[in-house]
Amino acid sequence: MPGISLRRACDQDSGKFWYIANLPYIRRESFSPQAITPEDHVKWWAKRVAENQPSYVVEDSETQEFVGYVRFTIVGNEAEISVALLDRLHGKGYGQEAIRVGCKLLAEEYPGVNKIHSSIKADNGKSLAAFIKAGFHYERVEHKLTLDLTA
Numbered sequence: 001m002p003g004i005s006l007r008r009a010c011d012q013d014s015g016k017f018w019y020i021a022n023l024p025y026i027r028r029e030s031f032s033p034q035a036i037t038p039e040d041h042v043k044w045w046a047k048r049v050a051e052n053q054p055s056y057v058v059e060d061s062e063t064q065e066f067v068g069y070v071r072f073t074i075v076g077n078e079a080e081i082s083v084a085l086l087d088r089l090h091g092k093g094y095g096q097e098a099i100r101v102g103c104k105l106l107a108e109e110y111p112g113v114n115k116i117h118s119s120i121k122a123d124n125g126k127s128l129a130a131f132i133k134a135g136f137h138y139e140r141v142e143h144k145l146t147l148d149l150t151a
Helices: 011-021 022-027 039-051 096-110 125-133
Strands: 004-006 056-060 066-075 078-085 116-117
Touching: 004 096, 011 022, 011 039, 011 056, 011 066, 011 078, 056 096, 066 096, 078 096, 096 125
Parallel strands: 078 116
Antiparallel strands: 004 056, 056 066, 066 078
């Protein structure tokens, strides 16, 4: 099993979240692929903290090096999970372990949450596999249609 640990994120971790969220391969898999400005990130982080939305730092168990994050957005009794890991960890079981541990922490800290969802692009096979291996299953398939009026 991969050697990772999760801890609750603090204000000093904000820049790490911004850094990894702006990596090109993370932006490509995001539903909002544009880069995140530092100003927008500061506002987003402050809102998460004010709303007590759980965010966890994923660290290498041996070195305590930051290797990614797991975060949740809770609405009512359901949560949406988002995971981002450094590219060098992909395909090695770190994702599914981060998902499992993050969901366990969420269940312990927020016992009122009874369902966790993840939205993943259909062509993001690595993420789909990690979530399925972590115990998630398909609930439904959604199609999002957009008309770009600026094009």
